[in-house]
Amino acid sequence: MSVGKRLFQYALLFKKNIFIGLLMLALAVAADLAGPFVAKRMIDSNILGIEKTWFETMNHGGDTVEYQNKWYKRKDHFAAGEKRGSEARILQINRDYYFIAGPISFDGERKVKDGNVVITNKGKSETYNASKLSRKELFAFYAPEIFGVLKLLGIYFGLLVLACFFQYGQRYMLQVSANLVIKKIRQDVFRQIQRVPITYFDNQPAGKIVSRVTNDTEAIKELFVNVLANFFTGMITIAGILIALFILDVRLATVCLVIIPILIIWVKVYRKFASKYNHMIRSRLSDINGMINESIQGMTIIQAFRRQKETTEEFEKLNNEYCTYQNKMLSLNSLTNHNLVNVLRNLSFVAVIWYFGGASLGAGTAISLGVLYAFVDYLNRLFQPISGIANQLAQLEQSLVSAERVFVLLDEPGVDVAKEPIQRYRGNxxxxxxxxxxxxxxxxxxxxxxxxxxxxxxxxxxxxxxxxxxxxxxxxxxxxxxxxxxxxxxxxxxxxxxxxxxxxxxxxxxxxxxxxxxxxxxxxxxxxxxxxxxxxxxxxxxxxxxxxxxxxxxxxxxxxxxxxxxxxxxxxxxxxxxxxxxxxxxxxxxxxxxxxxxxxxxxxxxxxxxxxxxxxxxxxxxxxxxxxxxxxxxxxxxxxxxxxxxxxxxxxxxxxxxxxxxxxxxxxxxxxx
Missing domain, CATH: 3.40.50.300 (P-loop containing nucleotide triphosphate hydrolases)
Known part of the structure; x- marks a missing residue:
C-alpha cells in the first residue's frame, strides 16, 4: 500500500472532525469569493450605472432625481408596469458628465465639440445636444445609489466576518484532526517498538530509532497541520475561483485554464528531484542523531582516549553532507516555487489586460468594467493558493519521505503484547x-x-x-x-x-x-x-x-x-x-x-x-x-x-x-x- 493511502487511512480515523473542517473551509471560501461579485455589482450598477437609460416619471420617490424641473428615474428602478416618460442619457467624457435629453443611436468614441457630444463608431458619427452637469447636479443623480452602495458594503463586511469565522473554524478543526492523527501514529510507532524482536535493536542504532519516533513523526505532523491544510484550502479555493470566473466570463476563464496543466507538469517535475534530495536529508539527519546518541553514551571513552578531534571530524562530515542536500533543496525551491508562480501570475495579468482590458476601458465594451475588476481580483486570488501550495511542496516531500521511514518500522514483524494470566511455574x-x-x-x-x-x-x-x-x-x-x-x-x-x-x-x-x-x-x-x-x-x-x-x-x-x-x-x-x-x-x-x-x-x-x-x-x-x-x-x-x-x-x-x-x-x- 502506498504511503499516501496509509496516511489517508489514518485521516479516516478522525473523518468527522475532518469533514466538519472541510465543510467550514468550503463555506469560508464561498464567503470570501462572494466579495468580488459584490464589488462587481457595486461598480456596474451603482457607480457606473449612471450611464444606464433614464426616463421621465411622474412619481417623486426615493429613486427619482429632479433636473431642470423634471423628474427622472433610472430604467432598472422602474417597477413592472410603471409608466415611463421620455428617454434621457448621461454620458461620461474624460472626467466630466453630460446630460442628453433623448436616446442615443449607438455608443462609441465620445468627444465634446462646441458644447455638443459627438459619438463615433465604425465610420458613423452622431451629434447630440448636451448639458454639462455640475458637481451638485451629478451628485443628485448619484444620490439614489448611496443606500444601495451602503447596503452592498454591509453585505461585503458581513461576508468578511463570515469568512473569518469559518476560516478560524476550519483551521481549528483541521489542526485538531492533524494532532489526533499524529498522536495515533506516535502511539502506533511506540507500540510497535514494544512488539519488534530484540534482533531489530541489534541492527538499528538507538539514535536512528529515536529519530523515527520524534523527527519523522514531527515531519508527518507538519504534513497534516500545514501541508494538507494548505492543499485543501488551495484546491477548494482554486475550484471556487474557476467557477466564479466562468460565471463572470467564459472566454476569460478559458484563458486561465491553461495554468492548470502547467501546474500539474511543474509539480511532477519538482517531486521527482525533491524526493531524491529529501531521502538523503532524512537519512543524514537519522545518521546525525545516531552518532550524537552514541557519542553521548561513549563520551567517557572518547575523552579518555583523546578521540574528540576524530569524533568531531566524523560528525562534521555527516553535517556537511546534510547541509549540502539542504542547499540543493533550497536551490530547487528558489528556482521553481516563487519564481514560477510570479511568472505565471504576471503572464496571466498581461494576457487578460492586453486582450480584454483595452476594450473594457473604452466605449462599446465587450465586458463591463465591473466584470474586469472582479476578474482581476479573482485572478490575483487564484495565485495566492497556488503560491501557498508551491511553498508547501518542499514540506510535502519531506513529510512523505518521513512517513515512508515510519511505515518501514511499523511494517517490521512483531508480536502483539499478550496479558493473559497463567499459573505460576513450578520451575522445571x-x-x-x-x-x-x-x-x-x-x-x-x-x-x-x-x-x-x-x-x-x-x-x-x-x-x-x-x-x-x-x-x-x-x-x-x-x-x-x-x-x-x-x-x-x-x-x-x-x-x-x-x-x-x-x-x-x-x-x-x-x-x-x-x-x-x-x-x-x-x-x-x-x-x-x-x-x-x-x-x-x-x-x-x-x-x-x-x-x-x-x-x-x-x-x-x-x-x-x-x-x-x-x-x-x-x-x-x-x-x-x-x-x-x-x-x-x-x-x-x-x-x-x-x-x-x-x-x-x-x-x-x-x-x-x-x-x-x-x-x-x-x-x-x-x-x-x-x-x-x-x-x-x-x-x-x-x-x-x-x-x-x-x-x-x-x-x-x-x-x-x-x-x-x-x-x-x-x-x-x-x-x-
Missing part, C-alpha cells in the same frame, strides 16, 4: 538438543541439553563467546531456537507468547538499567500489584535497605537517567530487588555480580541464599567463587557443554573448570600478597 526447565546461530553460518550453541529441576541453581561458566548469554536469551525468547526445543514444566516455550512466557521469570543483567523516576518506581516498574511494602521487603531481602533508608527521600528518592547518581553496586541491588519483587519462578542472573565490590557481593550472596529457595535460578558467572554452592555448574566452550557437575565434582576432575578456578584463586592470592 529442560533444554533438549538445542542449537542456535545469530546469523546463517556457524552455530553459537551446539546440541545443548540441560535439565534444571524446581528450586535448583544452575551456573554457566566459560570464556567470552562460549554461549552462556545465548542460552539465557533463548530461555527468555529474546531469540528463538533454531533446532531442538526448550521446555518449562513440560511445555514447549515456542507454544507460548513471549509476554506470557516471561510472566513468571525475572532477570538481573551485568549492567543494570534504571529508568527516570524514583527508586520505588524502578522496583515496581509502575506495576499496581507491587505495593510499597512489597518493594520495601524486596530491597531488604537483597540488603539494599540500609543505603535506601539513608537517602533523603527514601523510596521516593529521584532517579535520573540510567541512575547515574548511584554507584554501580547500588544500581545492581535495586535491579535485584526489582526482579525479586515480581516473585519469579525462574530467576536469571547474567553476570550480576561482575561489577560489584567484594563487600556488596557478600551482601548479595547472603540475600540470594534466601530468595532463591523455591526458584529455579540460572547464574551466568564471571567470579567462580560466587557459584560454589550451585547445584549444577555447566562449563561451556565454543557453544558446547564440555563439563557438568557441582563444584566439588568438577574440582576433583581437575579439568577446565579446575584450571579456571585455580587461575582466579591464583590471581587473588597474588593481588593480596
Amino acid at each position: 526447565v529442560v533444554f533438549e538438543n538445542v542449537s542456535f546461530s545469530y546469523d546463517e553460518g556457524e552455530n553459537v550453541l551446539k546440541n545443548i541439553s540441560i535439565e534444571a529441576k524446581q528450586g535448583e541453581t544452575v551456573a554457566l561458566v566459560g570464556h567470552t563467546g562460549s554461549g552462556k548469554s545465548s542460552i539465557m536469551n533463548l530461555l527468555f525468547r529474546f531469540y528463538d531456537v533454531k533446532e531442538g526445543r526448550i521446555l518449562i514444566d513440560g511445555v514447549d516455550i515456542m507454544k507460548m507468547s513471549k509476554q506470557t512466557l516471561r510472566q513468571h521469570m525475572g532477570i538481573v543483567l551485568q549492567d543494570p538499567f534504571l529508568f527516570t523516576g524514583t527508586i520505588y518506581s524502578n522496583v515496581s516498574l509502575d506495576d499496581p500489584s507491587i505495593s510499597r511494602e512489597r518493594a520495601e521487603k524486596a530491597l531488604k531481602d537483597v540488603g539494599a535497605w540500609d543505603f535506601i533508608n539513608s537517602l533523603p527521600n527514601g523510596l521516593d528518592e529521584a532517579v535520573i537517567e540510567k541512575g547515574s547518581t548511584l554507584s554501580s553496586g547500588q544500581r545492581q541491588l535495586i535491579s535485584f530487588a526489582r526482579a525479586l519483587a515480581f516473585d519469579p519462578a525462574i530467576l536469571i542472573l547474567d553476570e550480576a555480580t561482575a561489577n560489584i565490590d567484594t563487600e556488596t557481593e557478600a551482601i548479595i550472596q547472603e540475600a540470594l541464599n534466601v530468595v532463591k529457595r523455591g526458584r529455579t535460578t540460572f547464574i551466568i558467572a564471571h567470579r567462580l567463587s560466587t557459584i560454589k554452592n550451585a547445584d549444577q555448574i555447566l562449563v561451556l566452550d565454543h557453544g558446547e557443554i564440555v563439563e557438568q557437575g557441582n563444584h566439588d565434582t568438577l574440582m576433583e576432575k581437575e579439568g577446565r573448570y579446575y584450571q579456571m578456578y585455580q587461575l582466579q584463586q591464583g590471581k587473588t592470592k597474588k593481588a593480596v600478597g
Whole structure:
C-alpha cells in the first residue's frame, strides 16, 4: 500500500472532525469569493450605472432625481408596469458628465465639440445636444445609489466576518484532526517498538530509532497541520475561483485554464528531484542523531582516549553532507516555487489586460468594467493558493519521505503484547538438543541439553563467546531456537507468547538499567500489584535497605537517567530487588555480580541464599567463587557443554573448570600478597 493511502487511512480515523473542517473551509471560501461579485455589482450598477437609460416619471420617490424641473428615474428602478416618460442619457467624457435629453443611436468614441457630444463608431458619427452637469447636479443623480452602495458594503463586511469565522473554524478543526492523527501514529510507532524482536535493536542504532519516533513523526505532523491544510484550502479555493470566473466570463476563464496543466507538469517535475534530495536529508539527519546518541553514551571513552578531534571530524562530515542536500533543496525551491508562480501570475495579468482590458476601458465594451475588476481580483486570488501550495511542496516531500521511514518500522514483524494470566511455574526447565546461530553460518550453541529441576541453581561458566548469554536469551525468547526445543514444566516455550512466557521469570543483567523516576518506581516498574511494602521487603531481602533508608527521600528518592547518581553496586541491588519483587519462578542472573565490590557481593550472596529457595535460578558467572554452592555448574566452550557437575565434582576432575578456578584463586592470592 502506498504511503499516501496509509496516511489517508489514518485521516479516516478522525473523518468527522475532518469533514466538519472541510465543510467550514468550503463555506469560508464561498464567503470570501462572494466579495468580488459584490464589488462587481457595486461598480456596474451603482457607480457606473449612471450611464444606464433614464426616463421621465411622474412619481417623486426615493429613486427619482429632479433636473431642470423634471423628474427622472433610472430604467432598472422602474417597477413592472410603471409608466415611463421620455428617454434621457448621461454620458461620461474624460472626467466630466453630460446630460442628453433623448436616446442615443449607438455608443462609441465620445468627444465634446462646441458644447455638443459627438459619438463615433465604425465610420458613423452622431451629434447630440448636451448639458454639462455640475458637481451638485451629478451628485443628485448619484444620490439614489448611496443606500444601495451602503447596503452592498454591509453585505461585503458581513461576508468578511463570515469568512473569518469559518476560516478560524476550519483551521481549528483541521489542526485538531492533524494532532489526533499524529498522536495515533506516535502511539502506533511506540507500540510497535514494544512488539519488534530484540534482533531489530541489534541492527538499528538507538539514535536512528529515536529519530523515527520524534523527527519523522514531527515531519508527518507538519504534513497534516500545514501541508494538507494548505492543499485543501488551495484546491477548494482554486475550484471556487474557476467557477466564479466562468460565471463572470467564459472566454476569460478559458484563458486561465491553461495554468492548470502547467501546474500539474511543474509539480511532477519538482517531486521527482525533491524526493531524491529529501531521502538523503532524512537519512543524514537519522545518521546525525545516531552518532550524537552514541557519542553521548561513549563520551567517557572518547575523552579518555583523546578521540574528540576524530569524533568531531566524523560528525562534521555527516553535517556537511546534510547541509549540502539542504542547499540543493533550497536551490530547487528558489528556482521553481516563487519564481514560477510570479511568472505565471504576471503572464496571466498581461494576457487578460492586453486582450480584454483595452476594450473594457473604452466605449462599446465587450465586458463591463465591473466584470474586469472582479476578474482581476479573482485572478490575483487564484495565485495566492497556488503560491501557498508551491511553498508547501518542499514540506510535502519531506513529510512523505518521513512517513515512508515510519511505515518501514511499523511494517517490521512483531508480536502483539499478550496479558493473559497463567499459573505460576513450578520451575522445571529442560533444554533438549538445542542449537542456535545469530546469523546463517556457524552455530553459537551446539546440541545443548540441560535439565534444571524446581528450586535448583544452575551456573554457566566459560570464556567470552562460549554461549552462556545465548542460552539465557533463548530461555527468555529474546531469540528463538533454531533446532531442538526448550521446555518449562513440560511445555514447549515456542507454544507460548513471549509476554506470557516471561510472566513468571525475572532477570538481573551485568549492567543494570534504571529508568527516570524514583527508586520505588524502578522496583515496581509502575506495576499496581507491587505495593510499597512489597518493594520495601524486596530491597531488604537483597540488603539494599540500609543505603535506601539513608537517602533523603527514601523510596521516593529521584532517579535520573540510567541512575547515574548511584554507584554501580547500588544500581545492581535495586535491579535485584526489582526482579525479586515480581516473585519469579525462574530467576536469571547474567553476570550480576561482575561489577560489584567484594563487600556488596557478600551482601548479595547472603540475600540470594534466601530468595532463591523455591526458584529455579540460572547464574551466568564471571567470579567462580560466587557459584560454589550451585547445584549444577555447566562449563561451556565454543557453544558446547564440555563439563557438568557441582563444584566439588568438577574440582576433583581437575579439568577446565579446575584450571579456571585455580587461575582466579591464583590471581587473588597474588593481588593480596
